[in-house]
Amino acid sequence: MSSEKLVINTQVVGNVCKVDFIGNINEDADFEKIIALKMPEYHFNFDQVAMINSCGIREWISLITKIGTQATIKYFNCRQIVVEQINVVHGFITDKSQIQTFYTPYYCDKCNLEKQVLVEVKSINNRKAPAIKCDKCSSKMEFDAIEEHYFSFIPKK
Amino acid sequence: MENNTIAKIRKVRIPIKLKLIAVVILLVASSLSYYAYFALKLFREDKSAYIYETGLNTSEAIAKQVASFLDHALQITDYLGRIYANTPEQEKMAKSIFEANKNFIEFSIYKRTEVDGEFKLIFAVSDEISLSGQGLPVDYFIKYSQINPIPFLMIEKKRRYVEGYNPASQFPHLVLATFDAEKNEIYVARVKMDDLADLIANNKIYEILIIDKSGRLFLKKNLSAEIPQAKALFYNSLVDSVDRKDGVSNYVDENGTTFLVAHNQISGEDLFVFAEISKDRAFLAATTLMNKSLYFGIFLISIAIIIGIIFSRTITSSIEKLFSATSTLAQSDFKNRVELHSHDEIGALSDSFNYMADEIVRYMGQMGEKIRLENELKVAKLVQESFFPANNLKFGKLEIAAFYEPATECGGDWWGHLQINGKTVLMIADATGHGVPAALLTATANCSASNLEIMAQSDPSLLNSPAKMMRIVNKAVCDIGSQILMTFFIAVIDTKKNELIYANASHNHPLHFIPGQSGEEISKQNLHPLMDSNGPRLGERKDASYNDCTISFCSGESIVFFTDGIVECTNKEEKPWGNRNFLKSIINNINLESDKFRDNVVGDAKDFFAAHPLDDDITLIVTKFT
Known part of the structure; x- marks a missing residue:
């Protein structure tokens, strides 16, 4: 995963603008390219953030304020750091935003192994983390966050 | 810390100027010497060959000329003899031939007598004019012959005879004789030596000497001067040992003077021409060249010295200027600059020095400014530290243990509390970024807290709505107009009602620890984030709205307030402590006293960071409900 200045790649397919974020989202991030497109729908991919x-x-x-009211934004492959910001920062997502897929963190105490599992939002029930086994020892991996906190962005069914 | 060291500058023993001069001289002198040695050696060898060859050629040429002269003279002698005694007419002819040959002084005929077999003079004619010119009588040679007899037997044997200079004669002459076996007559001619003497004397370079095989002198330039005995012996030895007709030898006289002697045998005679020349004279040209080369070499070396001195001065004066400049710079005179106009490394060095001096001045200015800023930061740090309350507090059943550490002198984290009407208002904030800009915002937070206290005292209902308080603080932050935002969390704790009302402006959700059943292992399940209230960060917009949320608590429960620094700070491997370690540390220490709980969690974090500097400010507040 890149840890350099944010690179934004956009691809317009019909009415949808697919945006890949690569690198660090910091004070140097420039989202003008996205704002200027003025698309009705954006698919944000956070896989390489x-x-x-x-x-x-x-x-x-600032970006979401400018495009969030008009456009539908779908979030894909949200890394753990993005999920944590979604949960804490008011305005990180809007009412028109939809989280589609995100990573869930797991940890194996025996093997000292970490694992990030990509899941669909709709696969999460009652804000409970799916059971995952360790690739090395096959024992059940511990969900590496507070479930009710990590999945708080998912509306309760 | 003052620098008390004294510059240890070595003493100059051998100046560069001297070294340069020495190099130049050495170079020139060695080159000249080397060249001169080999050139002159070659010249001398070539000259030697030339001299030797010239000597040989000279002796050979003279030998040929002498041979030619003698042959001619002997032919005339023989002819005169053969025709002279026959008839009066032939006698007359012979006389005229005699007279025509100006070289002939006397001609005589000797006939062997039948009586005793001796040769008797039967005829003689002489050059009366030449004789009288010398003051000698006409019959001088007749009488001379009586004293210096003619070697008839030798002449008869050898058929021809040549005799050279005889000091006994008052008229230096050569004796030439031939023998006519038919007539038993010997014809003797006495011939002037003038032509041969001129031939020898005309050679200005060589000293020509003609001697016979017996070592007797035949002819030489200065007949009156005697040949030194040693030289005479040398020539005799040469004549004796000669088995070659020609050659060149060396002879050293009693004065140590070396002579080159070339010799050549005169064809048909037992006579040898010796051409001698002193070696010094022969090699005069080479010697002159050597001397002139030496003088010229000294002249060149002198020029080299002068050039070396001038050249070295141009270099060393520049170096001395640079040295002087570095010395004044070391004595803190930073205004001094070096002005050099040369376009070489020394000129470039002077530019480097001047640039270095400029950089030092600029750096000192920056350092001065840096020190000033650091001093101001220290003051700012002191001021900011006054914004924070004591770390260990207790209000009735509520224990508060806090920890704060900025990443730099001033931080963007802040926490504070108010005690109003028996309620505790706990606030924690985190400004965007860290450092002085974020620290200035904490001043606003602190100031706002003071204002809230005043406002709550006059309007206690404010304590029922942290959201309302949040809006007040938000307005204050928005009014600053900076781009720096702030997360903020306000909790109003009522230990009488065991109630906590909170409002959140996008701050990290505090963790509410609720113990499980007795004996039950504590896990993450016991930690409940206070996340039901959330609003925009302070400073985002003036019309931001916040909501209140209420929870109840019991004795034994705790709430951990924190900023993201403790989770996000990294170790030297750039790895953050992370949520897992944070939660684990909380779980491990949750049952401890609040201060110990705080110390252990902070200790675990710092153990992880090790000596790596903090990336962000750290704030941790542990509240325990006893």
Whole structure:
């Protein structure tokens, strides 16, 4: 995963703008390219986001404020750091935003192994983490966050 | 810390100037010497060959000329003899031939007598004019012959005879004789030596000497001067040992003077021409060249010295200027600059020095400014530290243990509390970024807290709505107009009602620890984030709205308030402590006293960071309900 300055790649397919974020979302992040497209729907891919800091959050909220009211934004492959910001920072997502897929963190105490599992939002029930086995020892991996906190962005069914 | 060291500058023993001069001289002198040695050696060898060859050629040429002269003279002698005694007419002819040959002084005929077999003079004619010119009588040679007899037997044997200079003669002459076996007559001619003497004397370079095989002198330039005995012996030895007709030898006289002697045998005679020349004279040209080369070499070396001195001065004066400049710079005179106009490394060095001096001045200015800023930061730190309450507090059943550490002198975290009407208002904030800009915002937070206290005292209902308080603080932050935002969490704790009302402006959700059943293992399940209230960060917009949320608590429960620094700070491997370690540390220490709980969690975090500097400010507040 890249840890350099944020690179934004966009691809317009019909009415949808697919946006890949690569690198660090910080004070140097420039989202003008996205704003200028003025698309009705955006698909944000966070798979290669390395870090997001408080200055980056400020830039992000500015972006969402400008496009969030008009456009539908779908979030894909949200890394753990993005999920944590979604949960804490008011305005990180809007009412028109939809989290589609995100990573869930797991940890094996025996093997000292970490694992990030990509899941669909709709697969999460009652804000409970799915059971995952360790690839090395096959024992049940511990969900590496507080469930009710980590899945708080998912509306209760 | 003052620098008390004294510059240890070595003493100059051998100046560069001297070294340069020495190099130049050495170079020039060695080159000249080397060249001169080999050139002159070659010249001398070539000259030697030339001299030797010239000597040989000279002796050979003279030998040929002498041979030619003698042959001619002997032919005339023989002819005169053969025709002279026959008839009066032939006698007359012979006389005229005699007279025509100006070289002939006397001609005589000797006939062997039948009586005793001796040769008797039967005829003689002489050059009366030449004789009288010398003051000698006409019959001088007749009488001379009586004293210096003619070697008839030798002449008869050898058929021809040549005799050279005889010091007994008052008229230096050569004796030439031939023998006519038919007539038993010997014809003797006495010939002037003038032509041969001129031939020898005309050679200005070589000293020509003609001697016979017996070592007797035949002819030489200065007949009156005697040949030194040693030289005479040398020539005799040469004549004796000669088995070659020609050659060149060396002879050293009693004065140590070396002579080159070339010899050549005169064809048909037992006579040898010796051409000698002193070696010094022969090699005069080479010697002159050597001397002139030496003088010229000294002249060149002198020029080299002068050039070396001038050249070295141009270099060393520049170096001395640079040295002087570094010395004044070391004595804190930073205004001094070096002005050099040369376009070489020394000129470039002077530019480097000047640049270095400029950089030092600029750096000192920056350092001065840096020190000033650091001093101001220290003051700012002191001021900011006054914004924070004591770390260990107790209000009735509520224990508060806090920890705060900024990443730099001033931080963007802040926490505070108010005690109003028996309620505790706990606030924690985190400004965007860290450092002085974020620290200035904490001043606003602190100031706002003071204002809230005043406002709550006059309007206690404010304590029922942290959301309302949040809006007040938000307005204050928005009014600053900076781009720096702030997360903020306000909790109003009522230990009488065991109630906590909170409002959140996008701050990290505090963790409410609720113990499980007795004996039950504590896990993450016991930690409940206070996440039901959330609003925009302070400073985002003036019309932001916040909501209140109420929870109840019991004795034994705790709430951990924190900023994201404790989770996000990294170790030297750039790895953050992370949520897992944070939660684990909380779980491990949750049952401890609040201060110990705080110390242990902070200790676990710092153990992880090790000596790595903090990336962000750290704030941790542990509240325990006893």
